Amino acid sequence: MSMEASSMPVPMSDPSAWATAMNNLGMSPLGLSTQTLVTDFEQNVGLMPEFTPMNPLLPGLGLVPEVPVIKEIIHCKSCTLFPPNPNLPPPATRDRPPGCKTIFVGGLPENSTEQTIEEIFGPCGGIIAIRKSKKNFCHIRFAEEFTVDKALYLSGYRIRLGSSTDKKDSGRLHVDFAQARDDLYEWECYQRMLAREERHRRKIEEDLMRPPSPPPIVHYSDHECSLLGDKIKEDGQFAEAVRVLLTWLERGEVNRRNANNFYSMIQSSNSHIRRLMSEKAQHEKEMEEAKEKFKTALSATLAQFEQIVSVFQAASKQKAWDHFSKAQRKNLDVWRKQAQEIRNLQNEQLMGIRREEEMEMSDDDMEDLQSSKHLEDSAASQAEALKEENDSLRCQLDAYRNEVELLKQEQNNNQPARSEEDNTHSQQLSFLQQALQGMQTQLIKMQEELRRREAELEKSLEEKQQMNKEVQTLKEGLQNLQSQKNTEKTQLETPLEDEGDTEEESADQTSEACVEPTVVTCSQEKEAPTERSLQSPVQSEREALLVGIMSTFLHVHPFGASLEYICSYLQRLDSKISTGEVEALLSRLPCTFRQELTGVGASLEKRWNFCGFQGIRSL
Structure with a gap:
């Protein structure tokens, strides 16, 4: 029975109490099965539409007293909330x-x-997170700030889980504000967003209140300068063009390259002064004419006013005045007074114009006096300025003189160093001149040798032609001899053998006599070229030995050797060898030995090289 009694559900009280409590919280009342108990609940207002709260005004104060909130029992699925004692102070x-x-x-x-915590505080609003501790407390984070106020309403309620009377299933709720970093961070972000929106709104208001900025000035260029020069010359665009020119001058766009362009623009702007003065004179003339017209028109109106006033004066005389009624007389008096006032005003205006003209005349006289004084002051200031310029020019002249003296002293100090440099330069030039002279002499020698060889070549060609002619003559003589022999053989076939024999002997003798000189000439011709071929630069065996030794020595020295070095080497072998003999032998063999200039400037040197391997290819 006890188990059944404990498992039986506790009878619920009237659901209107739960509805009243949740209605006071501004929450939609829910039953145990989360169904809405009150259908016509207004969440924004927090009251039922039929309920009209009574707010009696205190007499004499006009204040609304606080209505005491009645807390009722709240039933949930797994627990029951009992309200605190209403006589106790609020938590x-x-x-x-x-x-x-x-x-x-x-x-x-x-x-x-x-789950129990969510059942209790879920009706207050959306829950983001629940952090429960082991020490009978927890932290609940809601989605909105206003739900925290609804949750604070449950502070002081006694809670009981189910129908159990155990201490572990009961407790007293204490709800309070908690400080969380996430809440502070979101609040700061929201405040920054509001500040940004406020700054943006103020900026928009300032932009709307700010006067419009002037149009931007273009930067200087040759193209823009030419366009600006054309605009300055035009009367309609002169003001805008002068503003651009002034901006360029203030920016410092002037330099030596474009100074002429700026000067032409300034000159063209100066040419507008005459036009402006003429326009000013024209406007002043128009103003004077307008003043004269105004004076004439004003005087005409004043004359008419005088006539009207005289009309009213004539009408106010007794002859005509008695015939008008009272209303007419009253109107006539009013009209007369108005006409007199208007006439007086016009007279005062005319007198004021005349006074202004007199003042202008006096101002012109004063301006003449002031201009004369100003001219005197300007002359004195110009004299002082000229004195200051003279002093500054004198100072500049002294400074230039000092600079010239310093330069002269520096030149005198630098003269020894320059003299040494000049000496070195002169020495180098002399060495170069000597080298050039040596090269020129060598070129002259080579040209002479070339001419000599060309002459020898021409002679050899002529000799060759002569030899060819002699060979042809010899061939013709041989052919003649053969023909004679053939004729003689035919003659020997005659019956007279004796006669034939004698004739043959005589013919043989004659033929031998004829052939001998021709053979001798051929042998002489053949011996002539052999004699020519035997003529060589090496004339003796001693010179041949010297050529072999020198070629071996120079072959060992690939960069060549001087004549003195070669002679010193040969004199070790034979002290009778002279330098002239060696030089003559080397110069006679150009295809075997070659002389070259090596070095630069003072280190120029003539060296002999062995070129036999290259010379044998050219022969």
Whole structure:
């Protein structure tokens, strides 16, 4: 029975109490099965539409007294909330942190779960997170700030899980504000967003109130300068063009390259002065004419006013005045007074114009006096300025003189160094001149040798032609001899053998006599070229030995050797050898030995090289 009694559900009280409590919280009342108990609940207002709260005004104060909130029992699925004693003071709370969305809930039963906590505080609003501790308290973070106020309403309620009377299933709720970093961060972000929006709004207002900025000035260029020069010459665009020119001058766009362009633009702007003066004179003339017209028109109107006033004066005389009625007389008096006032005003205006003209005349006289004084002052200031310029020019002249003296001293100090440099340069030039002279002499020698060889070549060609002619003559003589022999053989076939024999002997003798001189000439011709071929630069065996030794020595020295070095080497072998003999032998063999100039300037040197391997190819 006890188990059944404990498992039986506790009978619920009237659901209107739960509805009243949740209605006071501004939450939609829910039953145990989360169904809406009150259908016509207004969440924004927090009251039922039929309920009209009574707010009686205190007499004499005009204030609305606080209506006491009646807390009722709240039934949930797994627990029941009992209201606190209404006579007790309200539970204490800490100061609300900025942007608070998190609450501290203490006094929870030990057997409570997150589901139980969500059942209790879920109707207050959307829950983002529940952090439950083992020490019977938890932290709940809501999605909105206003839900925290609804959750604070449950502070002081006694909670009981199910129908159990165990201490672990009961407790007293204590709800308070909690300080969370996430809430503070979101609140700061929201405040920064509001500040940004406020700054943006103020900036927009300032931009609307700010006067429009002037149009930008173009930067200087040759193209823009030419366009600006054309604009300055035009009367309609002169003001804008002068503003651009002034900006360029203030920016410092003038330099030596474009100074002429700026001068021409300034000159063209100066040419407008005459035009402006003529326009000013024309406007002044028009103003004078307008003044004269105004004076004439004003005098005409004044004359008409005088006539009207005289009409009213004539009408006010007794002859005509008695015939008017009272109303007519009254109107005539009013009209006469108005005409007199207007006439007086016009007279004062005319007198004022005349006074202004007199003042202008006096101002012109004063201006003449002031201009004369100004001219005297300007002359004195110009004299002082000229004195200052003279002093400055004298100072500049002294400075230039000092600079010239310093330059002269520096030149005198630098003269020894320059003299040494000049000496070195002169020595180098002399060495170069000597080298050039040596090269010129060598070129002259080579040209002479070339001419000599060309002459020898021409002679050899002539000799060759002569030899060819002699060979042809010899061939013709041989052919003649053969023909004679053939004729003689035919003659010997005659019957007279004796006669034939004698004739043959005589013919043989004659033929031998004829052939001998021709053979001798051929042998002489053949011996002539052999004699020519025997003529060589090496005339003796001693010179041949010297050529072999020198070629071996120079072959060992690939960069060549001087004549003195070669002679010193040969004199070790034979002291009778002279330098002239060696030089003559080397110069006679150009295809075997070659002379070259090596070095630069003072280190120029003539060296002999062995070129036999190249010379044998050219022969």
